[in-house]
Amino acid sequence: MTILHLETSTKNCSVSISRNSELLCLCEEYDNNYGHAEKLHQFVNWALEGAEISLNEIDAVCVSRGPGSYTGLRIGVSAAKGFCFGLNIPLLSLNSLEILAQSQIDKGFDLIIPMIDARRMEVYTAKFDGSGNQISQIEAKILDESSFREWADKKIVFIGDGVEKSKEILNLPNASFIEGIHPSAKNMIRIAENKFAQKTFEDVAYFEPFYLKEFVAGPKKL
Incomplete structure (x- = not known):
């Protein structure tokens, strides 16, 4: 099985690709400014290049569902669902903790x-x-x-x-x-493969991040 892993629940934007329990490639960066929207798809492309595979070889996508950053989780889950819909492959999820x-x-x-x-x-x-x-x-x-x-x-x-x-x-x-340890896509492999083997898949159409708390908007910065 070949799985694309996306972890965006914190300031660490992390992407990995695994095949049969082996980490093929990891791309990640810790960014205080939450640049996930700009970086996530680039990291996916780099991970595919590093793993020397094409997107069509991916058998499933595993995404962190939270809790964590509202914005980060929305970006990661939206990307994961897009890949699953486009490739017609199953979606797996893990909690960030x-x-x-x-x-x-x-x-x-x-x-x-x-x-x-x-x-x-x-x-x-x-x-x-x-x-x-x-x-x-x-x-x-x-x-x-x-x-x-x-x-x-x-x-x-x-x-x-x-x-x-x-x-x-x-x-x-x-x-x-x-200190200095953040949720990383490299640590998703074992549990994701177990879920894949057990066919513990999410409903791609209705899957949403696990926010734990309701979003409260702060004052607009001038």
């Missing part, structure tokens, strides 16, 4: 807690065991000094762009805080 968690599986942690910044002291988060299995619901959590205190005896790793603010207030003796 499970993609983050894949970067830390089997590294000796009891808990993997990815965090995506949701502004102020709020993050999108969920808990995963050391093998990357999700063990709690995704939530929008406001952080304070008591957050995750019930897990203080566990060896925890916090990852994602919510780490910078969380490490300032969380006092957990067994916790590690790793």
Whole structure:
């Protein structure tokens, strides 16, 4: 199976192509200005060139459904649906937190807690065991000094762009805080292939991003 993976839930615009569990090519860039609309299709073209395959060889598209940036998610999902409609291939989706968690599986942690910044002291988060299995619901959590205190005896790793603010207030003796890790299309391969094998496909016509929270427009910048 050959799968095109699109990850646009954060400031990291990421595209990869895999074939039978092998990463053929990865194109990604972290951009504070959210340049996904300009970059995503160029990254797809570069990934196809790097993998030395044509778009017609793609068997499925896997996209991050969120939570995360409203704009980023809309861009990624719209592109994924367009490819699936145009090529008549199935659509797969993963949540952005499970993609983050894949970067830390089997590294000796009891808990993997990815965090995506949701502004102020709020993050999108969920808990995963050391093998990357999700063990709690995704939530929008406001952080304070008591957050995750019930897990203080566990060896925890916090990852994602919510780490910078969380490490300032969380006092957990067994916790590690790793900055600079973002959801990446290279970490979508294993779960996407499992879903493809099980034919866990999305309805392309009705599929929408998982925003978790309703969009609230801010004041217009002058």
